[in-house]
Structure formats: C-alpha cells, structure tokens
Amino acid sequence: MTTTGSAEPAPRRRRGRPGYDQAAILRAAVELFNRKGYDATSVGDVAKELGLTKPAIYHHVTSKEDLLGQALDDALDELTTVVTEASRERTGETAYERLREVVRRSVEVLVAHQPTVTLLLRVRGNSEVELAALERRRRLDDRLAALVAEAVAEGALRDDVPPPLVSRLLFGMVNSLVEWYRPDGAYEPATVAGAITTIVFDGLAEHER
Amino acid sequence: MTTTGSAEPAPRRRRGRPGYDQAAILRAAVELFNRKGYDATSVGDVAKELGLTKPAIYHHVTSKEDLLGQALDDALDELTTVVTEASRERTGETAYERLREVVRRSVEVLVAHQPTVTLLLRVRGNSEVELAALERRRRLDDRLAALVAEAVAEGALRDDVPPPLVSRLLFGMVNSLVEWYRPDGAYEPATVAGAITTIVFDGLAEHER
Structure with missing residues (x-):
C-alpha cells in the first residue's frame, strides 16, 4: 500500500493530471x-x-481511513526495512555497529518521510487501522530493545541501564526530530544523526573521557 | 490560571460537589x-x-479555548519554574550541575503533569491560545539552549556538537516520556531521570570510558 516507497525526500512524481493523483x-x-x-x-x-x-x-481512495492506512504504512514500511536490516546478524558486524547504523538510517527515514512519521507517532489507537499501526510499532520497538540488549551482552554498552529503557530513550530522542526538524534549517540529516550517536554513545561530559 | 499548581501527581482534591468542580x-x-x-x-x-x-x-468555564488555555498554562507554569531556577546563577554551582538538575526536575514535571504536557507538546499554533503557548515554549527552549552553551563554555561539556542541537535532542529525549511513561509501569521517575543523565552525559559505550 506504500505510495512513496523510495528513500528520496518528498517525492514529487505524479501520475495522471498534475496534482490530482x-x-x-x-x-x-x-x-x-x-x-x-x-x-x-x-x-x-x-x-x-x-x-x-x-x-x-x-475516484482514488475508498475512505478517509484508507488514506490514514496508506500514510501509516508509508512510515511503517520504511522503518520496518531499517529495523529488519539492523536486526539481521552479519559476519564481522557487531550488534553495537548495527545499532549505530539503525540510528543513522532512522534519522534519514524521519527526514525523508517526516509527515507520515509525524502522523504515526501521534496515533492513539482510536480505530482498527490505528490499532494495527500501533501493533506494528510495538513489534519494531521490541526488536530495537532486543538489539540494544544484544549490544550490552557483547560488552559494547554499559549494563547499568535496562536495555528496554535505553531503547525507549534513544529512539525517543530520534523521534523528537519530527517535531522540530526543518529540511531548510541549519542541520543536514547526517549532522543530526552524528550528533545523536555522539551524545548517546560517547556522552557529552568532558570529565568522563 | 493554573488549577493544579502543586507537584503532586494527579491531584484529586475537589471543591463543591465531588467530580463536578x-x-x-x-x-x-x-x-x-x-x-x-x-x-x-x-x-x-x-x-x-x-x-x-x-x-x-x-458555570465553571467560559469556552473550550478557556479549558485549553488553562491546561497549557498548567504545563507551562511548571516547566517555567524549573527552567527559571536552573537558569539562575548560584554560588558554587556550575551550569553543568544546573543542567543535570533541570533534566531531573523536568522528568518529575512530565510525570506529575503528563496529560497537560502531552497536550502542550502537540500544540500546532492553530489559534491565539496555541500561538501564545508556542511562544512561551520557544522562550523556554532558548533558555535551555543558553544553559547548554554555558556548560560548554565552562569546559564541562564537549564543544563539537552545537549547543542548540544538543538542547533539542536532550529535551527531545526527556519529552518522549509523555508518549510511553506509565506511572504504574516498571520505572520510577528517579530511575528514568538517572537513565537520561547517564546516557546523555556519560554515554552508553563501554569502550569510551
């Protein structure tokens, strides 16, 4: 059901009469x-x-809920791709490296699909479509928490903060992007992704290093 | 206009007929x-x-917008108190210490006033009341960014991430609480505040310490 399946920001391609597809x-x-x-x-x-x-x-859509479902699928399909690739074990790549990668790629998705991700993050579960989206989101959250736990288990991350809490807070920081990020603003997506990984993995305090 | 001025969670005190005040x-x-x-x-x-x-x-309120204004003031008054105290220079206390303190106290406010802060964080500026709330929020964000810059200037925080971006991301992490925190869930507010300061200031990576 995804209509904007590519990673390009705000695709403008249109079918049929311009602006009417x-x-x-x-x-x-x-x-x-x-x-x-x-x-x-x-x-x-x-x-x-x-x-x-x-x-x-x-002529193009069956209902308002159909539009909501398509929008939520757009965001969820992109995020699922990112999380699925990060969850896959690969030779020579640690869970820690895959966690850094999923942060970087999530930032890219949030920037390229900001409107649909914004909508997704506000869904409360008021209908079947919303409940299905929340369930897909919950499964992604679980897989991200598992990846954090894996990085802790391999000794790369500190073990004194519970992995599910780390995952909530880390992706809470990532998701906050949708509220303030402006494509024409001061920061490139790569700058934001770099800032998040620096803050969260290396820490801000000078005296700790 | 604040009706729930205390820091106690979900005050149940009522005037007049129970449930009708x-x-x-x-x-x-x-x-x-x-x-x-x-x-x-x-x-x-x-x-x-x-x-x-x-x-x-x-009999109690003049309009729906009056209710919205009261709710947004509840959240903003609490957050303003926290930020004002943190912004005040004090003998023997560094900007870094005040920044850690504002994170800790913001978590307390978000937990104790979760419904009104949730509402505040979703405001888009669709009316005079919403625009006024956004303007108050913007001033708080500016003061938090100034506090981060002060902590960088005193040498406590790394200087390779722009202070306004640090502030956005740090309080993006804090604000994400309203979306998932449950008072009857696994974590005490102090645990969450401790996790945030540990992650953001000390960093998660074992190899960095």
Missing part, C-alpha cells in the same frame, strides 16, 4: 491530519484543499 | 483533547464524559 491526495490528507487532527479532518476538507470535488477524491 | 472538568477535557484531538472535541463531549449538562460546564 493518489500521491498528491495522500500528501494533502496527511498535511491536514497533522495540522487539524485526523478526527477533525473530512474527505471534503481534503478535496477543498486540492480544489477538487469529493467524487474526484473517491 | 473546575479541576475535574479540566482533567476530563484534557483527557478528551489528548484522545480525540482538540478540534474534534466539543464542550458537549466534556459534559457527556462527566454526566453533566452543558450549562453546568459553562
């Missing part, structure tokens, strides 16, 4: 869901935003 | 705003949630 409708819907809230947004609002009629929207 | 109305409204979204919640919904009539609600 499914990807454009999804982008407009996600923007409204994030700005006004999902419950307060109607399919009519999406149509109005694009200067279309409601039937023109329904 | 202003604090109870505010709690119910905040819970609905967080669950359904502010735009999708009406004063009628709040009344229904409490088993009251709309006029009974309007």
